[in-house]
Amino acid sequence: EVQVVESGGGLVQPGGSLRLSCAASGFTFSNSAMTWVRQAPGEGLEWVASIERDGNKQYYVDSVKGRFTISRDNARNSLFLQMNSLTAEDTAVYYCAKVTGGPIDPWGQGTLVIVSS
Amino acid sequence: DIQLTQSPSFLSASVGDRVTITCRASQGISSSLAWYQQKPGKAPKLLIYGASTLRSGVPSRFSGSGSGTEFTLAISSLQPEDFATYYCQQYKSYPISFGQGTRLEIK
Numbered sequence: 001e002v003q004v005v006e007s008g009g010g011l012v013q014p015g016g017s018l019r020l021s022c023a024a025s026g027f028t029f030s031n032s033a034m035t036w037v038r039q040a041p042g043e044g045l046e047w048v049a050s051i052e053r054d055g056n057k058q059y060y061v062d063s064v065k066g067r068f069t070i071s072r073d074n075a076r077n078s079l080f081l082q083m084n085s086l087t088a089e090d091t092a093v094y095y096c097a098k099v100t101g102g103p104i105d106p107w108g109q110g111t112l113v114i115v116s117s
Numbered sequence: 118d119i120q121l122t123q124s125p126s127f128l129s130a131s132v133g134d135r136v137t138i139t140c141r142a143s144q145g146i147s148s149s150l151a152w153y154q155q156k157p158g159k160a161p162k163l164l165i166y167g168a169s170t171l172r173s174g175v176p177s178r179f180s181g182s183g184s185g186t187e188f189t190l191a192i193s194s195l196q197p198e199d200f201a202t203y204y205c206q207q208y209k210s211y212p213i214s215f216g217q218g219t220r221l222e223i224k
Contacts, residue, residue, distance in 0.1 A: 035213070045153075045161065045204055047213040059211040095160055102208035103151040103166035110160055 002026040002106055004079075006096045009111030016086050020111060022079035022096030030054075030074040033099035036081050037107070038092035046092075049081065050099060063089070086115045119143055119207050123216035129224045134195045138219045140188040140205035149209035152181055152190045155218075156201045164203075165190065197223075 008020040022034070035050040049070040050059045058070050069082040079096055093110040120143040130136050140150065148168040153161040163172045165181035168188055178193040192199055200223050205216040 044218045045155075045206075045215040047206075047215065050211070050213065059213075061212050099208075100163075100166075102149060103163055103172075104153075104161075104206070104208075105163035105166075105172065107160040107162070 002098065004096045004098060004106065004108040006094065006108045006111040009094065009113045011114045011116065012086055013117050014087055014115055016115070017082070017084045018086065018113060020081040020083065020094055020096075020113070022081075022108060024077045024079065024098070027098065029072075029077040034070075034072060034079045035097050035099050035104060036070060036079075037095045037097060037104065038090075038113075039095070039110075040089075040092040043092075048094070051079070083113070086113075088115050091115045118212055119146060119210065119214050121205055121207055121214050121216040123203075123205055123219050126217065126219060128219055128221045130195055130221065131224045132195050132197060136192050136195060136221065138190045138203055138205075138221075140183075140190070140216050142186045142188075142207055145185045146207045146209035148184050149207055150181075150183070150188050151206045151208065152179075153204045153206065154199075154201045155204065161204065195221075 003025050005023045012018050036048040051070045055072050067085045071080045095107045095110045097104045097107040122141045124139045150168045152165040155161040164175050169181045180191045182189050203219045
């Protein structure tokens with residue numbers, strides 16, 4: 001079964017940092033681009049970042065450029081999102097997902113990040 | 118950047134109804150459009166990609182059409198499990214973008 005499972009969410013103070021992880025299984029991880037999408041409470045979906053299968057290219061939404069870094073470890077079938085200089089606007093459920101030639105499928109269950117003092 | 122506008126934002130319908138949701142792109146995206154279903158507290162699920170290709174396992178009452186800038190998701194005969202929020206997404210170019218969502222509720 002193709003599966004991705006996020007971890008690392010939690011409560012962090014404004015200006016703080018957090019690193020999200022995503023463990024992939026059931027598919028050849030090194031052959032797939034990966035992505036992070038977030039959803040603020042009661043809001044819609046917002047794409048955050050994507051990384052190509054070899055890790056050589058990354059793409060970010062403007063609001064996180066310079067603060068967030070997407071990376072991957074193909075040997076460990078893992079995806080990461082390093083989040084720095086967090087603000088309340090970053091509070092959301094963060095989903096890890098496999099990019100299947102463009103569409104996003106499947107999605108993990110999500111991990112909640114709350115930025116609050 | 119490509120903006121996606123869904124309409125309507127809210128839809129009330131009954132079991133057995135046929136409903137359609139529209140997604141308009143601010144510029145042409147060919148057929149690089151997907152539709153997702155999300156239920157409360159759950160992750161989104163892919164329904165349709167390439168504007169009209171049904172993902173394996175998705176019931177045939179769901180269908181997608183369109184290309185360029187105008188796209189439609191149709192549900193031919195609503196079932197109780199279809200009441201959810203639906204999002205379109207373009208993957209023609211970065212930054213990837215989603216529509217604002219259409220909430221489908223039981224009348």
